[in-house]
Amino acid sequence: MAQGIWIVAEQREGELRKVSFELVSEARRLADAMGQPVAAILLGSNIKEKAAELGKYGADKVIVADDDRLTTYTTDAYVSVIAQLAQAQEPAIILLGASVQGKDLSGRLAARLGVGVAQDCVALSIEDGNLVAKRPIYAGKAYATVTYTDSVPQIATARPNVFELNEPDESRSVEVIDAEFSLDDSQLKTKVAEVIEEAGGKVDLTEAERIVSGGRGMKGPEEFAILEELADLIAATVGASRSVVDAGWRPHADQVGQTGKVVSPNLYIACGISGAIQHLAGMSTSKLIVAINKDPEAPIFQKADYGVVGDLFEVVPALTEALKKVL
Amino acid sequence: MNILVCLKQVPDTESQIKIAPDGKAIVTDNIKWVMNPYDECAVEEALRIKEKFGGEVTIIGVGPKRVTEAIRTALAMGADKGILVDDPALTGTDSLGTARVLAAVIKDLEYDMILCGKQGVDDDSAVVGSNLAELLGIPQVSVVVKLEISEDGSVVKAHKEVEGGAFVIEAALPALITAQKGLNEPRYASLPGIMKAKKKPLDVKTIADLGVDAGEVGESGAKIKVIQITPPEERAAGKMVEGETPQEKADKLASLLHEEAKII
Numbered sequence: 349m350a351q352g353i354w355i356v357a358e359q360r361e362g363e364l365r366k367v368s369f370e371l372v373s374e375a376r377r378l379a380d381a382m383g384q385p386v387a388a389i390l391l392g393s394n395i396k397e398k399a400a401e402l403g404k405y406g407a408d409k410v411i412v413a414d415d416d417r418l419t420t421y422t423t424d425a426y427v428s429v430i431a432q433l434a435q436a437q438e439p440a441i442i443l444l445g446a447s448v449q450g451k452d453l454s455g456r457l458a459a460r461l462g463v464g465v466a467q468d469c470v471a472l473s474i475e476d477g478n479l480v481a482k483r484p485i486y487a488g489k490a491y492a493t494v495t496y497t498d499s500v501p502q503i504a505t506a507r508p509n510v511f512e513l514n515e516p517d518e519s520r521s522v523e524v525i526d527a528e529f530s531l532d533d534s535q536l537k538t539k540v541a542e543v544i545e546e547a548g549g550k551v552d553l554t555e556a557e558r559i560v561s562g563g564r565g566m567k568g569p570e571e572f573a574i575l576e577e578l579a580d581l582i583a584a585t586v587g588a589s590r591s592v593v594d595a596g597w598r599p600h601a602d603q604v605g606q607t608g609k610v611v612s613p614n615l616y617i618a619c620g621i622s623g624a625i626q627h628l629a630g631m632s633t634s635k636l637i638v639a640i641n642k643d644p645e646a647p648i649f650q651k652a653d654y655g656v657v658g659d660l661f662e663v664v665p666a667l668t669e670a671l672k673k674v675l
Numbered sequence: 676m677n678i679l680v681c682l683k684q685v686p687d688t689e690s691q692i693k694i695a696p697d698g699k700a701i702v703t704d705n706i707k708w709v710m711n712p713y714d715e716c717a718v719e720e721a722l723r724i725k726e727k728f729g730g731e732v733t734i735i736g737v738g739p740k741r742v743t744e745a746i747r748t749a750l751a752m753g754a755d756k757g758i759l760v761d762d763p764a765l766t767g768t769d770s771l772g773t774a775r776v777l778a779a780v781i782k783d784l785e786y787d788m789i790l791c792g793k794q795g796v797d798d799d800s801a802v803v804g805s806n807l808a809e810l811l812g813i814p815q816v817s818v819v820v821k822l823e824i825s826e827d828g829s830v831v832k833a834h835k836e837v838e839g840g841a842f843v844i845e846a847a848l849p850a851l852i853t854a855q856k857g858l859n860e861p862r863y864a865s866l867p868g869i870m871k872a873k874k875k876p877l878d879v880k881t882i883a884d885l886g887v888d889a890g891e892v893g894e895s896g897a898k899i900k901v902i903q904i905t906p907p908e909e910r911a912a913g914k915m916v917e918g919e920t921p922q923e924k925a926d927k928l929a930s931l932l933h934e935e936a937k938i939i
Contacts, residue, residue, distance in 0.1 A: 365838075420842070423805070423815055448837045452817045455770070455805030464769060464898025467800045480902065485799055489692040490701065492798075493902045537814040537850075541832065542843035552838035582939055600820075600857035601836065606688045606796055607712045607856055615938050626688040632907060636936055638928065652913045654931055658921045666925030674933040 350440040350500045353379045356430060356453070357390045357402055357410075358445050360420075364398050366513075366555065367445035369405045371506055373514040374472060375443055376406030381474050384440070387411055389433065389527075391426055393419040396524065403522025405514050413527040417536065420543065421449045424536045427456045429529045434461060436528070439501050441479050443472075446505035447554070454505050463499035468610075470510050470633065479504060487606035487629035508555050509612045510633070551585050553602070553609040558584035558617075561604055561631070562592060565620020565641065565660055569597035574661070575619060578668045581675070587611070589621045605630035619660045623648030640664065676728040676787045676828050678721040680754065681777055681807070682736045683711040684745040685797040698903045710745040713792025715861040716854040720822060721790050722753045723859065728828055731755045733784065737765065737776050743877060750872035751864030757877040764882055767894030770798075774806035776892060779885040781811060787828065789851040793818050801853075808851040816844045817853040824848075 355371035357364060368388070375386045388407040390399060392414065399410035413429045430453070434442065442457075444450035446468040458465040466481035473480045475495070479502040482493045496502045553559060560579040562572055572586065579586045588598040590605050604611055606626035616634035621627060623639075623646055631637070632651055639652035640660045649655045656663055686692070686706045693702040710718075721732045732754040736742040739761055746757035760776050768776070781789070789808075794801035801817070808815035820841065821834035828848065835842045836855050864872070882892060890896055916931065918924035932939045 422844070423817075427809075448818055448835070451801045452805060452815070455802040456809045456815065458802070458898075459771060459774065459806040459809035462771075464771060465800075465802055466899060467802060483799075484907075485904070486686070486690075486692045486701075486797060487688075487799060488907055490694060491905050491907060493905065494899050495902055496898060497900055499898045538816065538844050538846045540842050541845045544834075544841040544843065546840045550839065555838055600855075603856070615932075624689070625691065629688075632910070636932075636938055637910075637913075638932070649913070649915075651910055653910070653936070654914055654916055654928060656916045656924050656928055658924055662921035663925050663928075666922045667928055670926045670929035671932070671939060674929055675939070 350438045352385045352387055352439050353441045353443065354387050354389055354439040356442065356444045356450070357388050358447060358449055359390070359392050359395060359398065362392060362395060364401060365445070365447070367447055367506070367508045368402065369513055370508065370511040371443050371445060372402050372405040372407050374506060374511040376514060378441070378472060378474055382477070385409070387439070389413070389430060391418045391429060399524045400522060403520050404516040404518060407522055409523040409525055411525050411527045413529055415531060417531055420540045422536065422538050422540060423452055423456055424538055425531060426453055427460060428531060428535060429527065430457055431460045432529045433527055434501060442501045442503045444503070444505045446507045450505045454503055458503050461501065463501060463503060464496050465503040465505070466494050467505050468507050469504050470507050472504060472506070478502065484610070487610055487626070488632055489625070489629050507612060509557070553585050553587050553604060553611050556585035556611065556613050558582055558615040559587045559604070559611060559613045560584045560617045560619065561587035561589065561621060562619050563589035563621030564591045566592065566597070572598065574664045578664055581668055581671055584615070589627050590624070618648050618652070619664055621648055622646045623651065676724055676730040677785055678724055678730065678732050679781060679784060679786045679789045680714070680717050680721050680732060680734050680749065681789065681791045681803070682714045682718070682734050682745055682749060683792070683795045684708050684736070684738060684742045685711045685795055688712065688796060694904050694906060699901050700904065708741055708744065710748050711792045711795050713794060713796070713854050713856065716856060716858045717790035717792050718749045718752055718754060719859045719861040720854060724788070724824065728824070730787070733758065735777060735780055736760070737773055746877060747872050748864055750875045750877070751868040752862055753868060756875055759877065759879045760882065760885065761879055762881045764889045764893045767897060768892045769897040769899045770800050770802035771806050771898055772892040772896045774803050774810055776882065776885065776887055777803070777807050778810040779887045780880070787848050788831070789849070791851065791853045793853040793855045804851060804853040811851070813849050813851055814846040815851045815853070816846055818855045819852050820855050820857045822852065822858065
């Protein structure tokens with residue numbers, strides 16, 4: 349019978365990404381409720397030394413697949429290895445990050461195993477031995493609570509920045525196991541020709557703990573300098589509304605909303621954003637929302653924890669100065 | 676080069692979403708249905724490839740009759756023909772079931788590339804594309820913002836958006852690509868395009884035509900079951916920061932963030 353919860357750890361350039369620890373933490377809570385073990389699957393090359401970190405957050409064992417062809421994520425190689433392991437060991441549940449990698453991997457893995465996947469979950473629980481997942485639909489205008497039928501394993505991806513991290517326990521020991529798998533080069537039909545890192549190494553919006561976002565009220569692309577300055581001070585990533593992206597002031601990768609990034613930072617500062625429904629859908633799970641807008645009737649104030657009615661060209665620089673004093 | 680585009684019709688992103696009394700679906704009255712925004716990018720990219728390499732663009736949709744509107748829009752943009760799978764047995768079909776239906780359509784077609792949107796902006800699952808690529812046994816590259824095809828049309832180089840950068844992925848064709856916004860600027864259908872689209876072939880098929888077993892689709896075949904749909908949690912009422920001058924408001928906000936919320 350299927351046993352245990354697996355998480356698929358995510359690494360880039362040999363460094364574990366934060367969502368990996370969020371997955372282990374949540375898997376530990378679910379596994380304790382079921383009285384079952386947690387295993388982390390770690391794929392990469394020369395990656396074994398990272399296994400202990402996963403143990404500190406609650407993994408009982410780490411299954412390491414070490415191979416040069418697993419250095420950087422490719423759908424073909426990763427799905428092949430994880431499917432082989434899952435078919436041999438039959439975990440009850442597999443959790444992945446709802447990152448670009450996790451979303452790509454989970455769909456293909458699910459089809460290979462003939463099971464369902466619940467994508468981008470914000471809450472997970474166990475009912476009658478089945479995984480129950482809550483996930484936003486329509487970019488968060490509604491939530492669907494779903495479960496599985498006829499699916500072993502039950503696969504879900506967890507939205508980054510949502511699941512609480514366990515306090516790392518330095519004394520926890522973890523069993524590290526070498527995975528048994530085979531990779532057939534003829535099955536690997538994609539290859540990574542190049543990895544492009546964005547200049548400045550800024551944190552992606554979906555992973556950012558703080559976001560300073562600008563809308564139509566910014567009046568032009570050069571005016572974003574005042575948001576960049578505030579963002580630099582508080583280690584935030586700059587985002588934008590759809591109208592700003594459509595106007596060509598900011599690249600699409602900066603767009604927050606239903607056809608952009610859906611974000612959950614600890615702090616979201618919306619500057620000159622009126623709050624169109626498709627924008628609100630993309631940021632309303634932020635933990636604290638600040639809105640700065642000239643128009644007191646702007647819908648963004650309905651979502652804001654702190655609202656400032658005023659000219660952002662005066663308020664934002666003044667806020668930056670004021671924060672310099674308290675930091 | 677023959678290209679297939681899988682297309683979905685979704686509520687416009689400006690739509691308010693209301694939950695049906697049974698708590699398991701949304702209210703679809705008064706919804707404005709549009710082509711999924713990411714699928715517009717997929718259609719546009721297919722047309723650009725056709726313009727360069729020749730061949731045909733075929734649009735495939737799964738869903739009720741109204742989906743023909745979205746398919747006609749793609750035909751008006753310049754696609755050559757459409758196929759809609761419309762069958763009452765499809766109600767309640769999940770991602771894997773949809774992928775099975777698409778795979779059944781595609782198995783009889785000749786193609787070099789399949790393009791899909793990176794996700795539907797309704798269910799937000801981003802699963803059908805990779806499910807379909809697996810069922811067809813072809814490589815996939817998802818969330819693509821730039822696409823280059825070798826002169827001989829055998830290899831695709833796709834820029835895949837990842838957190839904080841991009842991976843450039845090479846794949847042999849045929850391959851399945853999912854489109855991210857930014858891949859291109861979708862064209863509008865021209866008036867002559869709209870007129871021409873009315874005469875383009877649009878086949879409607881049932882699952883029996885495709886040899887798909889009713890048990891594999893619909894609610895009975897779904898691996899994922901919806902227990903309930905709920906509205907988002909209301910946020911507690913916020914606080915307006917008062918002050919005589921912008922300076923005063925900014926100072927107050929800074930201290931609220933630092934001392935009350937303790938977030939900075």
